[in-house]
Amino acid sequence: MRVLSWNLWWRFGDWQRRRHAIRTVLAETAPDLCGLQEVWADPDENLAGWLAAELGMHWAWGPTANAQQWQARTGDDSAQFGTALLSRWPLAAVAVEELPAAPGRTVLAATVEAPYARIPFFTAHLAATAYASAARLEQVDRIRELVAARPSDSHPPVVTGDFNAEPDSDEMRALGGDKTAPRTAPGLILMDAWRFADPGDEGLTWNRRNPHVAAAPEPSMRIDYVRVGLRYDLEAGRVESVRLAGTEPVAGVWPSDHFAVVAELREPPT
Template identity: 45%
Template structure:
């Protein structure tokens, strides 16, 4: 079972060109399950729906309940943002967790659950505020409780914190890091990993902040990055994707 976790950088930058590049990366990877963050929807279009149709997958998505801060960044009040799951199997059940956050930082971060195929599958997007370590700790703790299910559990997402960061302690108590399990000696940075990346802002802060986490009877056999180079001259996202091959 191949799993991908990827932050798609919403509608920033050359988003139409990036949309095609994202599709090509996913088509090449041939995933069974995909956890996506920063997925846009506008004017009757939904990026997750389009990707699912092109790839022959099932899909579900959870829109942010507080997208106003995002919309102001692109000066477009019509665009929604959320998390999505794409799946080789029908999606039998879904549930949404609004992650805890103080009002001054609230931009509608979520955890999305989908029961599909052989696993309980989750994707989440923790706050990115630079000095919000305690907020991320609370969000990670809430997510660990939300994802406490029987059987194989796969938790994907952009956690905006590296593997050794203290805010992810609650998750590390409950989950294993698929990258550490399958590719511990391989460079796995997913944020600001390449000096050629045109979407960088400010000084470089290279880090692995995107994860595939595992709990229960599921094992990672292989892990690698994807979307970490241009596709016909277009960089797909400001994040690289994490790809993990799992066995239940």
């Protein structure tokens, strides 16, 4: 099973051309599950719905109730901002929640009705800026609670997102629960899929090689993730490999300011 996480950079830059570049990358990558952040919708269209129709996938949308800060940056008060899930299989029990400590950040959850398992699937977009670690800690605490509240006997949870935090940060250590004592949901381990990558690949998803990032003041970083619950009793969901996608322009257009993370997870034998 192929899982992708990608921040789509909302309606910034040449977003009308970028949407087609995003579609091309997704079509070539052919994920089974997508967790998407910075997804737009307007009165006429939803980017997630359009992508789902183009790719033949199911979809769910989780708008924030606090889109004003994003609208102010583009001068368009008609566009909504949120997270989205795309799935090869139907989605059930869809729920969106505003995350604490910073307005405009959401977590979207659903249960994927795959033929071999019911998969708890999440995507989230955490507070940005280098000084927002305390806010992100509160946010990952809540995400862990939500993941623990949606157990499955047949598949570990899959958590995707732009967490705006590097792997050694307090908030990512707290989210994982394997490198420090978790503040919520003890016993839940959410492994970083990138730990199964080539050790020489830093997996920089916010990369100054991308001209949209080169204009920003931050260095290159790994801030986007696929996280998978650790289950010793299941073959399904074990990480086989991981890589980046969307790392080059498409027909001269960079799809986003972030690169996507793509993880291959084991399916049970048939």
